[in-house]
Amino acid sequence: MMEPTDTLHIPKMFVVLKGWADAGGMAQAVFDRIRKKLPCRIIARLDTDVSVHGAEHRPQILVQHGVLKEFQWPALEFYRPEDPAHQDVVFAVGWEPASQWRRFLADFVSLLESWGCRHLLLLGSLYDQIFYDEIRLSGVAVDAAGYNWLRRWECQFAEYAGPAAIHSAILNEVRGKPVTAVNLWAHVPFYLKDAHELLVHRVMEIVGDFAGILWNLDDLVAEWKNREREIEEILSQDPSLREQIRALKKHGASPAPKDSKPARGEVIDLRRFQKKPKDEDNPA
Template structure:
């Protein structure tokens, strides 16, 4: 399958990738608090991932909804279009290089768009695709963010001791990508973080931090998170101040905190990240024939 919609810009780096893992996140419906896209962009920046390509935006976006933006850097007028960009980085302390796919959730031609993600994974011979997502839920901002893993591939879910996906209802592009990966036989899993529903309009660096930390654990790589840690602490302080100003909200948050503290239903991967780490690494090692 050769696409007319993927534009590769760095063939040399593309050809030099070693056993790459694809990580993808999309702004939009599966990106509450912009936590998933922020986490992946943080990865891209921290590891100085270089742009190696992009997916043509003209076919997949309604520009009356996702409008282009005019900028004038250095007195030169530019138009920035909604984009899905592809980055790559060599990970010299890891067995697996990284390919990062990040952009906006498309408005049009989702099947064709998802085919582009499949082609990216196929061209680079990726042995796993990891998608990131974040969702609004009834959790307190003052407690640790739970990150849970799932897979649409029941066989992979069993191998990695993940929860098989049981969700039924409307879905975003992340759900479609994961389903198509299963149909194409490409191993994939998702990592999801919760964002408090009562602050749905605010970006959540706390959830982004949780995703970054869990993804780093799964990939067995180190990453400095000082900037996100500072932003996360400031986020929590600001919400504390806002909650304190409204009695009803304060009571609601107190109830959420009590429910959270009493709950014994902790996702196995959330309570034991080392288990998921070791099982993902064993799976990738088996896929690449390493011992």
């Protein structure tokens, strides 16, 4: 921890976890937008080195001029806005735990309770068979208040049976406590490599409503218009792919499982169509 937790009162928390339940890198995309719109500073770290996969998520270091400057263990990091008007919310980001969930949950809930947190919003994402400009959000709640959040945000009520994500474990852990908690799921088109700006825009609107923050999201709208033109250009070059994707808009489809990857069909990675400097043609 970086600050004495008994001196803080933070009634709202928004959590994004990178890993298995983070299709299209949605967690980082949303968190990056939050940091861009609202200057924040880290107020606490919840160590997760015993619960993340060591082969994939190793400690991070900073070496400058041959001198070790920083060594940072894997952690769930908590960011609080610098603006006093918005310090009733904290944003948490980190890799989901791969093991020892109960230990992680105990530490997480302990911190939640020490801050007097009463409102909790979790974000996950999954691949789905939807048209690229379709915004589909689903959610899970544990009480009537959370259910009403989902209704206000026009989310579908999730239907699912199978392996759990850590998000569900967190919901289960706070069930019965004086905490209104909701797990929001953003649906990412399975043929796009990254979460697109239109979806990020809608999630940011919801986070703003949750946190009481009015964002200026004009930049996301402009970026989406550029992305849409790029997608249309790519589809115009591949009639077969174009017909497959347009069929999704015409007929609709069921969501892919939460652990699904964009393994079948073609994946559109727009970065491969962007111009690169000549010195980037050969990977280092």
